[in-house]
Amino acid sequence: MTIHDNIDEFLGADLHSELSDEEQIALHTHLVECADCRQAHQETKAMNKVLEKKFEDEKPDLAFENRMLAGFRNRVPGRVGFVGRLLFNFVHSRATQLAGVAALLLALVQVGRLITGEHVVQNKSEWASVPAAQSFGPMSGNGRVDDLDLAKRDEGRTKDNRYRALQNAPGSTVAAPAPPMVAGGLDRQAGLVPEFHDAKPAPERKSEEQAVVTSSAIPMAQEPAPGSATTANPAVANRKLIRNANVELEIVNFDQAVQKITAFANEEKGYVATTSSEKQENGKLKGQIVVKVLPENLDRFLQKTRGLGELKNQTLGTEDITKNYFDTEARLKNARVMEQRLIDMLKKKSDDINDLLQVEKELGRVREEIEKMQGDLKFWDSQVQFATVTISLAEKDLEQAAKYLLKERAQLALYTPEVEKVYNDLKSLASAGGGRIQITNAQLDRDNTGRVSARVSMLIDPEESDGVIAKAKGMGRVENFQVQTERVAQGGDEMSEDANTKRDKVALNITISRDEQEQAFQQTSLRIRTAAVDEKAKKLRELAEKQNGRVRSSSFRRDPEGREYANVTLRVPMKNYTALMQSLDSLGKVEDVSVQRQDRSGQTDEASAPADLQIQVYSQGNIVSSDTGLIATLRRTIGQSAAAIMWSLRMIGVAIAFLAPWIVAIVVAVWIVRKIRRK
Amino acid sequence: MMDANEREVYRAAIHGDREAFEMIIRTQSRPLFAIAYGILQNREEAEDAVQDALIKAWKSRWRVRDPEKFPAWLCMIVRHRARDVFRKRRPVPIIREIRETSETETRDTATxxxxxxxxxxxxxxxxxxxxxxxxxxxxxxxxxxxxxxxxxxxxxxxxxxxxxxxxxxxxxxxxxxxx
Structure with missing residues (x-):
């Protein structure tokens, strides 16, 4: 590197006195020699001067720093408090950030696993648990059972794998995929079993057991739900399927249908398992046949059966027991191996009688299990081999009625002054009728207010009924009478043209009450103004009695202002009502007449129905009351104004009580805000 | 590299001590401004960027674990903020600003x-x-x-x-x- 080539650099550094001593000497030596560089040196010096001047002009003024500070203070208001600073440092500390990033990553991984449905960690922990199980060392007594469970669990897992393999390759045979895991599991078992004889001290054993339990619990919980896979792939080959069908048919002739079904079953290489039939009241038959046919012929069989009559209902069901079946099969195989091993152990003849007993016990348990599993398999085999068809047969018009019954019910309500007499008359009427009239219920009530009522229920032969009802009606005033006729089908719900109709006994219910209790047919209330109340009230009574009426209640009252009131309640028959009303005009001025009429259905006898009258006879009283006059008015006015003042005072109090907390709160808030801002 | 006192201030600020953070604003806002200005070439915008960056730094101070790295982290926030502003703005402001200045100053210096x-x-x-x-x-x-x-x-x-x-x-x- 020569100075000449880098003359610019050297010149610049020289001007800014950044050259080392040697370099400076070398530069100056070169400048003496080289005219070009000398020229450049001159020019550079001149330019340096210009530059210095230019920058000197542009230098910021003295207040620059203060401006910066002021700007900073304006734009970053407020001091960061101690807590704020602590929080700031915490949030921005490296450890916090690392933890945050780690948490985020973990969350992402979890979300990913959730989405893809993978179980990466689960497999790892499963494998981790296997060596743990192997390293348990000598086991005895109770420890063995846990060990067996563990082996079984492993077995189950391999079977799961096998099952999955089966689903992935639908064409493959069941027995073919025998993964090495099975052999591994058995080996492990074989390695453990001979060690059963070594007894271990109790406490140690206990801790090991716990280890087994905890290690086996983790993978169990993470086992994927096997049910979700069963419906995924409909590979029918190698599947164990139980098929069954329910058919409901309506046919014309039951026996013919049974014969045909039997024939069909034979054609399809099946058989009739059970037949049942039932005869209805109207002579029709219904029943059920259970047929077993080969599953592959099921559809054809159903097709034929459907031709027999009208199809009411059909269900076809398939139950997939493939998984259960193979599970049980594998478990059975396993249990057999176990059984053999236990037998071998017995043959070895240990000295310890306890151990022998344990082995015997275990052997019994295993054998029991084997038998149960064999039974299950056999049952499933039989179910799979034949499909079950349940045919429900019913002849046409099964629901036709066999006969009809005409039921008649009558309700009679009577009003009479003498309840007891009518009641006894009715009873004697029934006894006179002999067996054709039966009293089913008779009741006479008298309560402590003197009200009397009676109820009689009777059953009457159809021929007698009209006569009896007419007689009963004559015993009092009929308030209402109802007859209800019902035709009841027997032996079925549907219409039948040829079924005959029979008349049943008539049920008659009679209610007897005293006419006092009868509600008035018409209610009238009116006022009569007159000067002599007492006298006019007396006259009113006389008038009422003349018109066949009865006074039910009366009262008399005189108020402080000298007004007199007499209230009279009357009851007259309807036919005399108009006459009475006309005669009332003679008593005084009739005012405020109001009439309320109740038109009841079933009212048979309007003329003798009762009408109620409420009459108030009153006088005008004194003109000036004690409440009027100067002093009374003054007293009232002062009292009212005092009350008004008290009321407003109370309202002011309420308003203050309501507003005060808010005002206090607002003032405090403003104070706090100001204080903060001043800081 | 960083003395113990400075380090303590940064540590306190990270743990939410407002006074410590204000102290940092006093000492560090000029370098931050320099960075923002370098990127934006505009004083107002740079100031706003620094202001925004400081607020953001206070709110997310817990992201820095090492007090040693706090200043560099502040600078980074400012750079990001300034870059955001730079990207959002239209190219107009610079030119306008230059035209405004060009009227007052001499032609040469303006050039x-x-x-x-x-x-x-x-x-x-x-x-x-x-x-x-x-x-x-x-x-x-x-x-x-x-x-x-x-x-x-x-x-x-x-x-x-x-x-x-x-x-x-x-x-x-x-x-x-x-x-």
């Missing part, structure tokens, strides 16, 4: 000034920043290198080249001024 301006504008931004740090603050090369994040010794070449290129451009103007 020289104009030439100087355009020569500076032709330089790369880094060169301009280095030049203004040198000429405003008379900083030594090592400090400038530290502030601008340059490797040791590279500044000499940069300044040399900058001066040379300016010299070549200004040659006629200089010649006319100094006959």
């Amino acid at each position: 020289l000034d104009h030439e100087l301006h355009s020569a500076l504008s032709a330089l790369p931004e880094l060169h301009r920043a280095a030049l203004s740090l040198r000429y405003f603050e008379e900083m030594d090369y090592a400090t400038i290198e530290n502030r601008l994040g340059l490797t040791n010794g590279s500044l000499r070449g940069i300044l040399g080249r900058a001066l040379a290129s300016m010299r070549k451009q200004l040659k006629p103007a200089l010649a006319s001024e100094q006959p």
Whole structure:
């Protein structure tokens, strides 16, 4: 590197006195020699001067720093408090950030696993648990059972794998995929079993057991739900399927249908398992046949059966027991191996009688299990081999009625002054009728207010009924009478043209009450103004009695202002009502007449129905009351104004009580805000 | 390189001590201004850029872990800020400013000034920043290198080249001024 080539650099550094001593000497030596560089040196010096001047002009003024500070203070208001600073440092500390990033990553991984449905960690922990199980060392007594469970669990897992393999390759045979895991599991078992004889001290054993339990619990919980896979792939080959069908048919002739079904079953290489039939009241038959046919012929069989009559209902069901079946099969195989091993152990003849007993016990348990599993398999085999068809047969018009019954019910309500007499008359009427009239219920009530009522229920032969009802009606005033006729089908719900109709006994219910209790047919209330109340009230009574009426209640009252009131309640028959009303005009001025009429259905006898009258006879009283006059008015006015003042005072109090907390709160808030801002 | 006292100030500022940060503003805003001016060639804009950069530095002070690197980091923020302003502005302001000044000053100096301006504008931004740090603050090369994040010794070449290129451009103007 020569100075000449880098003359610019050297010149610049020289001007800014950044050259080392040697370099400076070398530069100056070169400048003496080289005219070009000398020229450049001159020019550079001149330019340096210009530059210095230019920058000197542009230098910021003295207040620059203060401006910066002021700007900073304006734009970053407020001091960061101690807590704020602590929080700031915490949030921005490296450890916090690392933890945050780690948490985020973990969350992402979890979300990913959730989405893809993978179980990466689960497999790892499963494998981790296997060596743990192997390293348990000598086991005895109770420890063995846990060990067996563990082996079984492993077995189950391999079977799961096998099952999955089966689903992935639908064409493959069941027995073919025998993964090495099975052999591994058995080996492990074989390695453990001979060690059963070594007894271990109790406490140690206990801790090991716990280890087994905890290690086996983790993978169990993470086992994927096997049910979700069963419906995924409909590979029918190698599947164990139980098929069954329910058919409901309506046919014309039951026996013919049974014969045909039997024939069909034979054609399809099946058989009739059970037949049942039932005869209805109207002579029709219904029943059920259970047929077993080969599953592959099921559809054809159903097709034929459907031709027999009208199809009411059909269900076809398939139950997939493939998984259960193979599970049980594998478990059975396993249990057999176990059984053999236990037998071998017995043959070895240990000295310890306890151990022998344990082995015997275990052997019994295993054998029991084997038998149960064999039974299950056999049952499933039989179910799979034949499909079950349940045919429900019913002849046409099964629901036709066999006969009809005409039921008649009558309700009679009577009003009479003498309840007891009518009641006894009715009873004697029934006894006179002999067996054709039966009293089913008779009741006479008298309560402590003197009200009397009676109820009689009777059953009457159809021929007698009209006569009896007419007689009963004559015993009092009929308030209402109802007859209800019902035709009841027997032996079925549907219409039948040829079924005959029979008349049943008539049920008659009679209610007897005293006419006092009868509600008035018409209610009238009116006022009569007159000067002599007492006298006019007396006259009113006389008038009422003349018109066949009865006074039910009366009262008399005189108020402080000298007004007199007499209230009279009357009851007259309807036919005399108009006459009475006309005669009332003679008593005084009739005012405020109001009439309320109740038109009841079933009212048979309007003329003798009762009408109620409420009459108030009153006088005008004194003109000036004690409440009027100067002093009374003054007293009232002062009292009212005092009350008004008290009321407003109370309202002011309420308003203050309501507003005060808010005002206090607002003032405090403003104070706090100001204080903060001043800081 | 940095004495313990200075270091303590920077550390406190990073941890949110306002007074320490204000102290930094007092001591460091001139070099920062030099950088901004170098890039923008305009005092008002440079001042605004420094102001913005200081606010931003306060708000994101936690990004700096090492107090040693705080000044260089400040310079970087200013550079980024100035560059943003530079990119956003239209080329009009410089020309207008020059026309305004040209009325008051003599024709010759105006020409020289104009030439100087355009020569500076032709330089790369880094060169301009280095030049203004040198000429405003008379900083030594090592400090400038530290502030601008340059490797040791590279500044000499940069300044040399900058001066040379300016010299070549200004040659006629200089010649006319100094006959």
